[in-house]
Amino acid sequence: MSAMLLNKEKWPDFVGRLTGKKLWAPQAGGDGMRFAPVAEGEVPALDYGNTRVPPKQAVFPQTETLFRFQVDGEKVEEPKLEEEAVLLGVRPCDARAMVIVDKLFSWDEDDPYYLKRRELVTLVGLACTEPGLNCFCTSVGGGPASTEGLDLVMIDLGENYLLEAITEKGQALLAETEDLLEEAKDDVAEQKEKIINESEQKIKRSVNTEDIPGGLPGLWEDPLWQRVSASCLGCGTCTFLCPTCHCFDIQDETEGFDSRRCRSWDSCMFAEYTLHTSGHNPRPSRRERTRNRINHKYNYYVDKFDVIACVGCGRCINLCPVNIDIVDILKQVEEAL
Amino acid sequence: MSANNYEPNIVAFLCNWCSYAGADLAGTSRVQYPSNVQVIRVMCTGRVNPLYVMNALQQGADGVLVSGCHPGDCHYMEGNYYARRRLGMLKDLMEFIGVDPRRFHMSWVSASEGHKWKEVVEKTVEDAREAGPFEGFRRRRIDW
């Protein structure tokens, strides 16, 4: 029971079956802004490109309470993470990004918050049939139908979705909804391959990333960094909307007589990111910060975890206000090698 | 708290030279005024950063009052003129953003106007009471 068909008319029934779990899906009407919890009885539509805020926010919320405490007491409360969640319509690149980020959060110290949420989440993916303009997943080891990180993948076959379980969680989901599904016929494999091939053909942007990780250290002082960062505004758009960026900042905040320690996303493109108490900043300008962003994704991460920390989703290119284009930067790096 | 015994929290920024003395006069003259006001003394209304008003609302105030010397009477010559401009703009902005205009007031109360102070406080409290508890962008305890 690995490949099943779900008639699109039965999609609302399928969604209705996933009760008892928190459902997340691309927000309806919100301009494709983000994944949001699905209200009861609501049927999420999947006809969107890619949400602006990646689904990482479901397992690594932008602001997360680590614990609560009271100023005058000794009472410390920890969050109880036990609600299972299902993310519907995750794109393959975003699912791959979670696998990449997992490596960091389980590296030297386990991050209990992140890992617990990861354990509780089931990712139902949707293979891309209409890749976006700036998608370049095939250049960084992914693909429009990559199943890495997904529990269950859905492929749009026109009338039906083809459902393939990748993990046990996915199997369980299929078993729960068995009566809505039909056994896939033999010709489906062919059909699927055709769709995936066509989709891959539609990806227009590419860059050869083979030599980049090895070459970046040698370009540390290269003039290219000044060139590509001159127009950078130093905002957090590229990093906040990146599915693999995972930096955070921890703060204590008070809410009346309650206090909490929470962590929020941080961005290496902000000046205060590396600012020392003394006032010294080891990355004093946008040149160093841009260099760090590229190096972190294409050099340090590869060194440490043997994988490029970029999945080619194209968000940073789409949304950069001043057209700083990571594919273009990588091409310049290649040329400079 | 039920609606009928709701008592609004008012934060009042009073200038040291006029309004604070005016409020003091009201006290020493045994003029009764509502006890909902928490007074914060500042040296001059020109020193009231408009973000104080925002922050007070964020941290649980239902209404904010800024009070200083009458125009021309400022101890620092012109502080209240600047305050008038800035806080006037702030009031417009707050209203535009959906904060009930009854939640923010500004007044001129001189050191000899104990009775005016009473009226101003009564008006502020009454307005905030009518507007109800401020929920808007108040800092709330957020779910995990």
Next chain:
Amino acid sequence: MDLEKLRETAAEVAAREDVKYLIGWKKGTYGYRVAPGFIEDADGAAELIFSPLCTANLATYLTLVEKLPLPRGEEPDDRKTALMVKGCDSRAVAQLLVEKGIDRENVVVIGCPCPGMVDPELLAEKYPETEEPAEVKWTDDGFIVIRDGEETSVSRDELLAEKCRLCRYPNPVISDIMLGEPVETWEPAEDEGVNEVENKDVDEREAYWEEQFSNCVRCYSCRNVCPLCYCQDCILDRLNPTWVNRSVNFSENTAFNIARAFHLAGRCIECGECERVCPANIPLGKLNRKLAREVRDKYGFEPGLDPEAEPFQASYKPDDPEDFIL
């Protein structure tokens, strides 16, 4: 505008010995995109353009560039920065001069009279973005969209950006070199966006902004892109005291947006950059334009016109309106 003339002038300026570099617009990496270009020598000027897609306000780079500590014995590079400006951008320069954010002798302002920009989102909606270079040009009464080798004439009303409909100063108010003839100014449209929000009642307005501000991801691109948000020590970065908490929720997002909009009261020159760059599509322009309108109507003040003027929030008139005072 004559591109040859523009490039020629830019080449001359960039080649000047007292000019560090010239900031202009150049073709972006794909489709309609336009990127800021930093031109250091005469040759670089060949890639400059000026088209209805040059929405970016480059005046922001005047204050964005970091002043790093110099190695011992090295002299600071105090050559001038040349800057290409449209009408609205030039007002930003004028306002920076009012606030003494820059020195007049440190900038060379190249004025580009501006017939109006297209709205990038409207454009992409009707004529989708492509990976091949695409272009938009001005005609006498509208625009020509050139993409995939096809030219389409479009009427001005169809694509004109909102900020340009409302524009009152399409010609640079301050410049050292003016490129081409001033354009004929047009009757600014009624600001429907602000009216619409004003006409709601308080609760509806609150609901409206709650929906908008809840989307904010606090990337601060609106702050960073703004030519007039240039504090070295921004209250949003401050931790002691913490004016605005780091956590991202409706309360803090609203506080941030109030602080941002308020700090621009009487200073905003309505270039619309904040709204353009916002990845969450929050209509930030409405906040700024509302305040600009109040400043104009109630106080008779317009920022960014006269470099010698007094800053709005650091000045007063004895007869300022005080109808809101109890």
